[in-house]
Amino acid sequence: MLAxxxxxxxxxxGDHVCLIGCITRQASGRAAAVxxxxxxxxxxxxVAKEHEVELMIVEFVGAPGAGKTTLARSLTRRLxxxxxxxxxxxxxxxxxxRLALDPAGIVHALRRxxxxxxxxxxxxRHPIAYASDIWIAIRLVARLRPQNILWLIRFGQYLVRMSxxxxxxxxxxxAVIFDQGFVQAVCSLALFxxxxxxxxxxxxxxxxxxxxxxxxxDAPSDVLASRLCARITQQSLMERWLxxxxxxxxxxxxxxxxxxxxxxxxxxxxxRIDTHEVSFEEALNRLESVIIRTAAREPEPELAQGDxxxxxxxxxxA
Numbered sequence: 040m041l042a043x044x045x046x047x048x049x050x051x052x053g054d055h056v057c058l059i060g061c062i063t064r065q066a067s068g069r070a071a072a073v074x075x076x077x078x079x080x081x082x083x084x085x086v087a088k089e090h091e092v093e094l095m096i097v098e099f100v101g102a103p104g105a106g107k108t109t110l111a112r113s114l115t116r117r118l119x120x121x122x123x124x125x126x127x128x129x130x131x132x133x134x135x136x137r138l139a140l141d142p143a144g145i146v147h148a149l150r151r152x153x154x155x156x157x158x159x160x161x162x163x164r165h166p167i168a169y170a171s172d173i174w175i176a177i178r179l180v181a182r183l184r185p186q187n188i189l190w191l192i193r194f195g196q197y198l199v200r201m202s203x204x205x206x207x208x209x210x211x212x213x214a215v216i217f218d219q220g221f222v223q224a225v226c227s228l229a230l231f232x233x234x235x236x237x238x239x240x241x242x243x244x245x246x247x248x249x250x251x252x253x254x255x256x257d258a259p260s261d262v263l264a265s266r267l268c269a270r271i272t273q274q275s276l277m278e279r280w281l282x283x284x285x286x287x288x289x290x291x292x293x294x295x296x297x298x299x300x301x302x303x304x305x306x307x308x309x310x311r312i313d314t315h316e317v318s319f320e321e322a323l324n325r326l327e328s329v330i331i332r333t334a335a336r337e338p339e340p341e342l343a344q345g346d347x348x349x350x351x352x353x354x355x356x357a
Contacts, residue, residue, distance in 0.1 A: 056227040094332045096205065098220035100299065101256030103283075105279040106267035106314040108258065112217035113319070114326055128204045129197070161201055172202035175246065182243050183228035189281075190231045198224055199340040205248060214334070221247035226298050230291045231283075238298060242309055244301050252308050252333045254326060255299045258315040308333060 080262075113213040115127040162169045174196035185191045201220065208215040217223075225243045229235045265287045274282065303309055310329045312322050 049096075073123075094208070094214050095251035095330070096208060096214075097216045097252045097254065097330060097333075098250040099216070099218045099222075099224050099254045099256060100222050100226065101257075101314075102263055103288040104263040105256035105258055106222070107256055108218045110314070110319070110322060110326070111216050113214050113323055114237060114330070117316055117327060119282065123214065126208075127216045127218065127354070129201055129217070129219065151357060160264065162203070169199065169203060171278075172199050172206065175202050178246055179224065179228060179243060180334050182246065183225070183229065183232040183239065185231040187231065194224065194231075211270060217250070217334060220250060220255060221286055222250070222298060222302065225289060226294045229294050229298075231285065235294045235297070237301070240294070240298055241301050244298060244305070249305075249307055250300075251309070252330065253299075253302055254329075255309060255311045257292070257296070257311065257313050260292060261288060262315045263292065 043304055099111045101107050111127060115125055117127045162173070165174065176195050179198060180191060180195050185194060197219075198221075201217070201224070203223070204215070205217075207213075219227075222244070225240065225247060228243065229240055262287055271279060271282070271285075299309065299311070310326070312325065314322065317325070
């Protein structure tokens with residue numbers, strides 16, 4: 040469960056009381072939440088009171104190479120460092136945990152396969168207890184059936200495991216960040232099934248539970264292609280064999296944008312970031328503020344006329 044602290048600080052013009060997650064404007068025009076972050080790092084704030092706010096589930100959505108896992112992990116670490124109780128389950132980044140003695144990645148692939156089979160075996164022993172999780176996976180895979188049997192199996196077992204974790208988070212009132220959640224699964228299934236028309240996507244989106252916040256990451260196609268090519272050089276032989284081609288992964292971008300539009304029509308809480316147009320630190324600061332406001336059920340801050348948030352031309356890299 041998330042916690043929020045009331046923090047007192049001062050600006051150059053005099054006393055200024057701020058709430059973490061409540062964005063107010065200073066004379067300089069900068070968001071107070073960013074200033075609070077800086078003060079916390081300096082250790083000069085005074086915590087006056089703590090109280091709980093409701094749980095939330097956050098999903099990152101984006102084409103391969105957009106920076107979902109990289110940004111979600113950094114955001115989770117930052118929130119934990121500030122004392123927030125948040126988890127990030129089922130996360131995996133291509134190229135990680137590569138062993139020098141296993142350049143082909145066979146040991147790593149077998150370890151992941153064994154872990155997935157163990158989880159699925161436990162689910163298979165209690166089909167009634169996990170009936171709703173199995174059912175949502177069956178419905179999604181039936182609606183957007185992957186053309187390759189290997190991908191069908193991978194998506195099926197992943198959806199069941201993710202649904203279980205999702206329901207546990209709701210039951211235990213925990214805050215969870217998914218770098219590959221239900222919305223991303225819909226995008227991926229559409230890509231591998233070849234069914235990316237709006238009607239099929241809308242039907243699939245209607246099937247899945249909605250998070251409290253969807254974070255849509257995007258970047259130009261040439262930037263995504265460059266990042267994906269760089270990522271391939273870090274992957275083992277097994278990972279490259281299981282990975283879709285760069286050309287196919289790039290087709291996911293249009294699917295993600297279509298799904299994002301469908302979600303916006305459903306009044307789903309959403310924020311978008313172009314990971315090529317803003318720096319990594321700027322994206323973290325922005326998402327931290329959005330997540331805390333969303334958890335506290337507070338309205339978005341109103342920008343003054345002509346007040347535009349800065350975009351730093353640097354990007355995330357590969």
